Amino acid sequence: MNKNLGHHWPVRSRREFFQQAGSGLGSIALASLLNAEARGAALPMPHHKPKAKSVIWLFMEGGPSHVDLFDPKPKLNELDGQPMPESFGKPITAMGTANNSIMGSPRKWQQHGKSGLWVSDWYPNIAKHVDDMTVVRSCWANGLNHVGSVCQMNTGDILAGRPSMGAWVTYGLGSANKNLPTFTILLDDKEPVGGPKNWSSGFLPATYQGTQFRQGEVPILNLKPSDSSDQRQRNKLGFLKSLNQQWSADKQDDTELDARIQSYELAYQMQSAGPEAVDLSKETEDTKSLYGMDKPETEAFGRNCLMARRLVERGVRFIELYCGSGSGWDAHNNIEGNHSKWCRASDKPIDGLLTDLKQRGMLEDTLVVWGGEFGRTPFNEKGNGRDHNPWGFSMWFAGGGVKGGQYIGTTDEIGLRAVERPCHVHDLHASILWALGLDHVRLTYMHNGRGERPTIVGGEVIKELFA
């Protein structure tokens, strides 16, 4: 029977193997593969030559206002205080604000770089990098509220339960550094809405889920040795190995048991590799101030940006940095105060990150993604804020083969809806995967009788994103 129908696509042998594992071949085969990987067997092959080795996703959680940052709309100021003209089509909004009057943008706008892309005065330092960026101004998504929209930006669906993009990437490409988790999440003080669901492996095996790097010297849960000395732990693990080898003596066929023995060696290595990766003491003061770590308002996000660079250097493939985790950017009122704070917190650190990646020659194979789960409405909320806008918003991409200094798509005259070249979240996902050498329709996993893929049943690679 031909199984490659409908949602099913032909795949290469290794992933096909995994699909089989998912469809019932069972844990034994899966484990033997994990074991092979643990033993340093070749990593899975990408589908095509990758442009990027790693992704750094700068997630501005809560929804930054595109019409105040990257998508200037003179019409907004013209219509300021008036009801939205019917022709734009009234949407159902999160806070029922669609009858509210249009609110102009008080921002000062300027064109930057050779390309002349517009950036507002909220992002003066990031503006220096426009010639390395593609700004997609016609993004759109399905969710009205934070939890569904953050979930969709991570997993493709507004309902929780699907694997996060980082999990798909880990599944598709394996890990380039066995001693560190290859999908990592960095937060500021709070959890994003929906919590760990956002970096879940969903129906993929737990092996592929994201790992939250926590603040402090011990970034991963249970990474701190419970033993008073290294020698003590090594003695214990030596004894454990002898126990396990004894038990396995007449079970040589069972590779899962071997994999488990291996996993203790990996765990032991991680105990030192993890803290080393987040130890910034070897970084110079110049580097730290480049990321804004010398100023209290930029210290927190600057630290995470610098950490992200160190993780990329160590082969980590997918790093998500939340700025304003827990809906920080959610400016239903006083957008002036809210966005001033978060823009200040992220402007210098992101400038530092892009500068540093570039000067170290890392930007060309590191894809940097900036954006929130949606943008904000042209009409006001509570007089001085803006409501959620999933119908049209901006995200930008830099490095990792992305063409510099260009726009993709437009929104309507007031920035409410994407009109030209609308790019759905699935398209963004397909493009990010494509940069890493993965084809979103061929990256499948058998689940409940369907060959599931990262983009569900949609998605197209935005080809013009890349040089």
Added chain:
Amino acid sequence: MRLIALMLGLSSVAALWAAESLPPRKEFTAQQKRWWAIQPVTVTKPPQAKDRAWGTNIIDAFILAKLEEKGLHPNAKADKITLLRRASLVMTGLPPTPEQVQEFLADNSSHAWEKQVDRLLASPRYGERWARHWLDLARYADSEGFKSDETRPNIYRYRDYVIQSFNADKPYDRFVKEQIAGDELYPNDPQALVATGFNRHFPDEYNARNLMQRRQELLNDVTDTVGATFMGLTYGCARCHDHKFDPILHKDYYRLQSFFSNTRIEDSARLASSGESANYKNNYQVWDLKTRVIRDEMAKLASLEVAKLDKENMDKFPEEIQDAVTTPAEKRTPIQWHMYYKAKPQLSHTEQEGAKLLKGEPAKRYALLKSELKKFDAIKPAELPIAQAMIDNEAPGAPKTFVLRAGAYDAPLEEVQPGFLSILDATDATITKPNRLPTSGRRSALANWLADAKNPLTARVMVNRVWHYHFGKGIAGTPSDFGVMGEKPANKELLDSLTANFTATGWSLKKLHKQILMSSTWQQTTDFNANAAEVDPDNKLLWRYNRRRLEGEAIRDSMLAVSGKLNDKMYGPGVFPPLPPGVVTRGGWKNEEVESESNRRSVYVFVRRNTRYPMFEAFDMPDTHESCARRNITVTPGQSLELMNNTLVTQWAKQFAEHVSNDEGVSEDAKIDRAWKMAFARTPNTEEKKKAAEFLTKQTALLSDGKAAFADLCHMLFNSNEFLYIN
């Protein structure tokens, strides 16, 4: 196409695919009609095997026949210790105690094994173990999910109901009926109302804005879960179009959904008996009279603020929802009733919420009254137990159900009535409204159809699930997908024979367990056989028993049991064992203050939907957002870190060590012996004893602390493969 969708303001992705949905199929093909899973259960006689000496019951006859067809022979019987440890872990999720092992070893009677099987089946630990399997299927959680992940304070009664049902060996057909339509079929049984919680376990967001969409998502969840759990079918694949592989029509998805179209959440369903209720009423009246003046004034003080809060939310709703709320009850249409019930929680701010916004004099006055009211707490009766259930709306009739174009809630196609799989029965289901009950009777029709012994799916699916949990793999390898993309049964004659016997013996799960446990097939060793592995590498024909890792819950319970700290108290609200430092949860996690409460069995650990308990999550606990029939089994360094460095595990290891030396004298040799018996149910061999003694010497020298060294040894026994695996 996208632009059009945008212009129309369609908000679902699925709407974009509308044009690509397939035209409905008219006729089922002969091949579809031959689909194995929908054929009647047929009992065949097992062929005569060559090896007449092997085998105890009919299971073995069918297994042996298939093996002999391939020139294979089953493995030998495992030794008594292996068997008892295996049975204890499979049936109760706990290792046997050294005393239980001793008793079994000493019993040379011909019924020795059967006695152990009966003992395990009678143990309350059995219900706790097997309820956990069912909770995976039911996507059970103690919280809502989505953003705020609030606690569902009474949903634990469903978990307890499942445990009680397994322990009481409730007939499976009744178990099914109660969960689908307990409120309609058994209106006088409070437990049957609790059972309807099965369909209430969907993740939910009470303060959603787009309520039509939310309602559709919930109905989809219920449809998918019922289809998967009771029928073993991937109904979900037919949400947007005819199923691509199985004869499940696009229409069939909505026919099944239609049985539930009139349901709504009922979170304050009273469970008390009429006597208890009357008593409560009397006491309440006394308190009510004495406090009315105070409470009236309090309510009045807060009323403006409450109204303001309600209005704020009301204004955020689109007009159609506002209309549904403001339309007088007698004029509300069925769908308006549903919108009303969905909107209501957002328009029901409490007096306390309003009072929080009071300022100045009114705030002071309110606080004073509140302390006055508190003085009457002593005579206020305790709240009666309530359940979180799924019942029918009292509205006049169910809202219409439509086939949805590409699954989009706002793209209705033809209207459908409740109905079963068209390939089995293409007519509309006969719905009988129950007498004197404010309910439609729709779900009763579905429940009765499912629980009919002639239904080709229900019993087969459950028998196969039981087999799956016994062997690590079902006779059909995909227990919730009996479709074309699933695995065909490796031994359909066996599955059918077991199924027929199951329904003929009153749908008794305990009888089925016993039949399986008494078989020689179950009692084989896990030993490797190169020849057999060549012919049947996946052991589909069961030439050996499958070795497999325990689940996280069973690992934790086993450690607690061996350390002597397991608290076997049953039932009640979820417990909160300590979280590792640094883990925060939205919705709250208050670590238990009393250690013994933390040490309850894992099935009682609170399931916070957005933050699974980290130890369980590391060991592949499913994520509770959809029904899970088969857990992944992974090997990760995170699991090793969990067992190496989690301070709870090291604490249990210490307690294990104390347990060992408290029980038996002080000789090191005896201690090693005892530790092995407790962890592995066996004595160590000479080589192991030597290695253990060497380790203790080395570690004692390093730490200058013999006790700590022994705790380290115990810690590594917890980490060993032998401890973590069913063999």
